[in-house]
Amino acid sequence: MVFYRKYRPQTIEELDSEVVRDKLTNILSRPSSFHALLFTGPKGLGKTSAARIVAKVVNCEKLNQKQTAKSRKLSVEPCNKCDQCVSITNGTNIDVLEIDGASNRGIDEIRDLREKIRLSPFQALKKVYIIDEVHMLTTEAFNALLKTLEEPPNHVIFILCTTEPHKVPQTIASRCFHMAFKKATANELVRAFLRIAKKEKISVDKEALFKISEFSDGSFRDGVKILEEIYSEVGNKKITKETVEKMHQAVNLDYKIGEMIKFLSEKNVKKAMLLVDKITTTGVDMKYFLEKLMLKLHELLLVKVGVSGEQSGMDILSIEDIRMLMDLLTNAYSKLKYSVLPQLPLEIAIIEWSTQDQSSVTLPHTAGDARNDLLQSRQNPRSLSERRQSEKKNFENKSKSAFSSPSDGQSNNTLWHELINKVKSQNHSIAGVLRGCSLKSYNEKKFVIEARFKFHKEKLDEKKSKEIIEKALFQIGGKRIPVSVMLKS
Numbered sequence: 019m020v021f022y023r024k025y026r027p028q029t030i031e032e033l034d035s036e037v038v039r040d041k042l043t044n045i046l047s048r049p050s051s052f053h054a055l056l057f058t059g060p061k062g063l064g065k066t067s068a069a070r071i072v073a074k075v076v077n078c079e080k081l082n083q084k085q086t087a088k089s090r091k092l093s094v095e096p097c098n099k100c101d102q103c104v105s106i107t108n109g110t111n112i113d114v115l116e117i118d119g120a121s122n123r124g125i126d127e128i129r130d131l132r133e134k135i136r137l138s139p140f141q142a143l144k145k146v147y148i149i150d151e152v153h154m155l156t157t158e159a160f161n162a163l164l165k166t167l168e169e170p171p172n173h174v175i176f177i178l179c180t181t182e183p184h185k186v187p188q189t190i191a192s193r194c195f196h197m198a199f200k201k202a203t204a205n206e207l208v209r210a211f212l213r214i215a216k217k218e219k220i221s222v223d224k225e226a227l228f229k230i231s232e233f234s235d236g237s238f239r240d241g242v243k244i245l246e247e248i249y250s251e252v253g254n255k256k257i258t259k260e261t262v263e264k265m266h267q268a269v270n271l272d273y274k275i276g277e278m279i280k281f282l283s284e285k286n287v288k289k290a291m292l293l294v295d296k297i298t299t300t301g302v303d304m305k306y307f308l309e310k311l312m313l314k315l316h317e318l319l320l321v322k323v324g325v326s327g328e329q330s331g332m333d334i335l336s337i338e339d340i341r342m343l344m345d346l347l348t349n350a351y352s353k354l355k356y357s358v359l360p361q362l363p364l365e366i367a368i369i370e371w372s373t374q375d376q377s378s379v380t381l382p383h384t385a386g387d388a389r390n391d392l393l394q395s396r397q398n399p400r401s402l403s404e405r406r407q408s409e410k411k412n413f414e415n416k417s418k419s420a421f422s423s424p425s426d427g428q429s430n431n432t433l434w435h436e437l438i439n440k441v442k443s444q445n446h447s448i449a450g451v452l453r454g455c456s457l458k459s460y461n462e463k464k465f466v467i468e469a470r471f472k473f474h475k476e477k478l479d480e481k482k483s484k485e486i487i488e489k490a491l492f493q494i495g496g497k498r499i500p501v502s503v504m505l506k507s
């Protein structure tokens with residue numbers, strides 16, 4: 019079972035935040051003093067757990083009460099054994115209701131609630147309504163709730179929880195006893211981790227737990243999750259500070275690789291270069307990073323061709339993109355050994371990649387094509403330079419035939435590149451627009467460009483643009499061919 023759920027605090031003493039423990043002890047020693055509590059704060063800090071403990075304290079049949087020696091305060095704890103306690107822990111107590119504000123936000127639900135609230139509890143002493151994400155309620159629902167809060171029956175306690183306190187109307191908030199759950203301190207987090215480590219018999223030193231607390235951003239839930247992940251990885255071996263650092267770096271690296279792939283797909287040189295810098299300064303081994311990056315691309319490739327399952331949110335590179343990136347990265351990897359700066363080969367690969375036009379040319383691919391493509395590239399692995407050579411040759415053949423042969427993907431591609439290059443020497447901005455478009459089809463009578471965006475089409479339809487493109491085509495094929503631009507549907 020997930021640690022966080024398994025070790026949900028069941029007593030006030032087990033609650034992680036000291037401020038919350040003190041405040042709850044105070045108000046629960048006088049249970050008749052409040053009708054409504056408002057728990058606010060970020061997710062994962064134990065608001066719901068605390069709410070359930072309150073429900074138990076007010077309903078427990080064998081409440082543990084004692085005068086604490088130190089402060090002489092009355093401490094109260096649920097017994098966690100009586101029928102009331104057990105049923106509340108299991109979520110089966112009919113008098114303790116947990117309501118999700120997000121899915122019960124309408125006035126009808128609240129009206130219904132108001133009707134039921136009037137009825138006395140079945141078995142418990144008090145009915146407890148825990149409304150989670152209370153800020154999601156509609157204004158009408160809030161108004162209905164307010165009426166109940168203004169004259170609450172004695173047998174009812176409300177516990178309103180929210181991550182967004184500013185969305186709770188002041189009229190509601192002012193009728194509640196407010197408790198803010200703050201991000202946990204390192205000491206509080208370590209206290210919580212120790213409680214779990216002890217029960218699970220996890221061998222871990224305190225230094226390691228403090229390290230985990232650094233990565234938890236004040237959230238018990240996040241911290242406990244990290245502890246659980248590390249534990250499931252190392253098993254019975256002792257968890258040290260070094261273990262935590264190493265494991266966390268690995269997790270972190272996955273994230274950085276995701277970012278790198280995103281930046282590459284956007285051809286965002288600046289961001290990609292900054293990321294390389296960050297990776298270098300945080301002391302990540304460049305060889306290791308490149309290996310991981312290529313493994314990830316390989317994974318994406320397998321997803322693309324349907325060999326393995328979905329990789330959500332990562333469908334941003336085409337097969338051709340991935341193949342080219344692999345080429346560039348393999349090249350970078352082989353140069354790593356002799357590089358003066360370890361980051362240099364990757365940086366060069368990024369720059370080379372960003373100046374490739376290939377990916378902006380969208381070939382009409384079908385799933386079947388994609389598989390054939392891959393098979394071909396597997397059976398006949400060619401390096402980038404070899405491929406460029408052959409493309410050049412193709413182009414030369416193409417020039418001779420002067421647009422007369424039927425167009426196919428490969429030669430379209432080459433022709434398109436040549437066109438962009440020719441246009442570039444005349445006008446950079448038109449070349450830039452062309453890079454965002456693709457060649458739809460051509461013959462001796464018509465050269466059809468497909469634009470993805472309306473403003474691209476408009477730009478290319480300008481007289482000046484067409485003249486430049488037609489001139490470039492003339493230079494390539496020795497014929498004047500009228501250019502037309504269509505918008506991709």
Ligand SMILES: [Zn+2]
Nearest residue numbers: 078097100103
């Ligand atoms: Zn009890």
